[in-house]
Amino acid sequence: MSEFTYPAELPIVPMTKSPHATVSVPGSKSITNRAMVLAALASRSGPCELTGALRSEDTEVMVDCLTRLGFRVDADWPTVTVHANTSGRIIPAESAELFVANSGTTMRFVTAMVALGHGRYRLDGIPRMRERPIRDLLDALQQLGVDAVSDAGNGCPPVTITTTGLAGDTVRIRAGLSSQFLSGLMMAVPFADHPIAVQTDGPVVSEPYIEMTQHMLRQWGRHAPRYAIEPDASAASYFFAIPAILGGDIAVRGMRRDMLQGDVKFVEALEQMGCIVEHTPDGIRLAFDPTGRTLRGIDIDMNAISDTVMTLAVVALFADGPTTIRNVAHIRHKETDRIAAVATELRKLGAEVEERDDGLTIHPRPLTGCAVDTYNDHRMAMSLALVGLKVPGVVIRNPGCVAKTYPGFWHDLEKLRGPA
Ligand SMILES: O=C(O)C1=C[C@@H](OP(=O)(O)O)[C@@H](O)[C@H](O)C1
Numbered sequence: 355m356s357e358f359t360y361p362a363e364l365p366i367v368p369m370t371k372s373p374h375a376t377v378s379v380p381g382s383k384s385i386t387n388r389a390m391v392l393a394a395l396a397s398r399s400g401p402c403e404l405t406g407a408l409r410s411e412d413t414e415v416m417v418d419c420l421t422r423l424g425f426r427v428d429a430d431w432p433t434v435t436v437h438a439n440t441s442g443r444i445i446p447a448e449s450a451e452l453f454v455a456n457s458g459t460t461m462r463f464v465t466a467m468v469a470l471g472h473g474r475y476r477l478d479g480i481p482r483m484r485e486r487p488i489r490d491l492l493d494a495l496q497q498l499g500v501d502a503v504s505d506a507g508n509g510c511p512p513v514t515i516t517t518t519g520l521a522g523d524t525v526r527i528r529a530g531l532s533s534q535f536l537s538g539l540m541m542a543v544p545f546a547d548h549p550i551a552v553q554t555d556g557p558v559v560s561e562p563y564i565e566m567t568q569h570m571l572r573q574w575g576r577h578a579p580r581y582a583i584e585p586d587a588s589a590a591s592y593f594f595a596i597p598a599i600l601g602g603d604i605a606v607r608g609m610r611r612d613m614l615q616g617d618v619k620f621v622e623a624l625e626q627m628g629c630i631v632e633h634t635p636d637g638i639r640l641a642f643d644p645t646g647r648t649l650r651g652i653d654i655d656m657n658a659i660s661d662t663v664m665t666l667a668v669v670a671l672f673a674d675g676p677t678t679i680r681n682v683a684h685i686r687h688k689e690t691d692r693i694a695a696v697a698t699e700l701r702k703l704g705a706e707v708e709e710r711d712d713g714l715t716i717h718p719r720p721l722t723g724c725a726v727d728t729y730n731d732h733r734m735a736m737s738l739a740l741v742g743l744k745v746p747g748v749v750i751r752n753p754g755c756v757a758k759t760y761p762g763f764w765h766d767l768e769k770l771r772g773p774a
């Protein structure tokens with residue numbers, strides 16, 4: 355991402371006034387990457403123009419993968435056009451070497467997608483991607499007659515998919531480590547040349563993403579000539595958290611309670627802590643008036659909205675009692691082990707944190723600013739920055755890691771301060 359460059363360390367300057375602002379966030383990563391996959395798979399029926407797409411590392415690797423697979427994709431961000439596929443094959447290329455950096459959606463969705471093709475495809479990513487699970491998806495593809503293997507034999511990328519298309523009429527898949535295995539399979543099977551029933555085996559994490567996939571498949575039908583992408587609800591969580599910490603109010607344009615992204619429910623967690631949520635025709639406004647009151651600590655199951663765990667953990671530092679976050683064991687397999695990472699960094703800032711296999715309890719304590727590590731995790735960086743808006747001396751290491759889903763984050767945060 356050449357548009358934004360950041361130093362190795364970014365000191366966060368506290369905000370001296372409570373903000374009163376309306377902000378816009380970029381398009382949803384999850385919807386952008388699903389829309390590109392569906393547009394490509396449906397492109398034998400015609401082209402598709404996506405509007406409001408997110409430009410970030412996770413979506414640029416998706417464009418690159420589709421291009422290497424022989425699809426014609428023009429990215430004129432935030433508009434992406436997937437041209438008609440006239441190759442006569444569902445996956446135009448018969449072989450490809452694909453690199454997904456650390457994009458879980460791209461790795462899992464494209465692995466399922468290429469299984470529809472005829473040929474041999476290899477997918478790899480950065481070292482952390484080589485530690486992120488994919489075995490359950492490979493097992494499902496094997497049931498459908500595909501030679502789908504983890505090259506190192508450890509159930510993680512790189513993966514090699516050798517295929518002549520999907521065979522069989524039923525498949526069972528586990529999605530207890532990541533819902534992306536199931537979403538990827540659900541997007542691929544409707545494009546097989548015969549019906550295939552998908553069944554789940556055991557619990558499914560991050561359920562709202564499955565609903566998103568189902569909903570988008572219905573919206574697509576055989577082919578969608580145009581598709582508008584919602585703004586990113588996970589990105590909005592950082593802005594909603596600011597008035598919870600500093601008082602004031604922030605509205606995020608385009609947020610709606612009925613949007614496709616489950617993470618819009620993050621505002622309900624803040625509401626439980628004592629914030630006021632207002633739904634307007636333009637978006638959602640979050641307000642908190644700290645005069646004469648404090649934020650309440652809460653006990654919450656965040657399985658459905660786990661990308662916002664770190665945002666909530668940071669807000670919890672400023673509550674009047676402990677906050678317990680439960681049922682998110684799967685976030686140990688994301689950009690980093692997020693339970694361990696957030697516990698370590700919040701302790702550095704002075705909080706008392708109890709870490710469990712599937713969550714954590716944060717006990718607010720007096721905080722002292724310091725340099726914090728972000729583990730090359732965009733959400734660690736964006737969440738920890740919020741501490742620095744209140745506590746002097748917070749320095750974010752490797753702030754550039756926000757490029758994974760929100761390259762303009764630091765710029766948008768700065769805009770909140772208004773003219774100097
Ligand atoms: O399907 C998706 O778009 C996503 C699903 C979630 O992953 P898991 O299912 O691995 O929890 C989420 O964390 C990720 O950011 C995006």
Ligand SMILES: C=C(OP(=O)(O)O)C(=O)O
Binds near residue numbers: 459
């Ligand atoms: C977990 C995330 O991404 P992914 O799994 O798509 O890499 C995220 O964006 O927080």
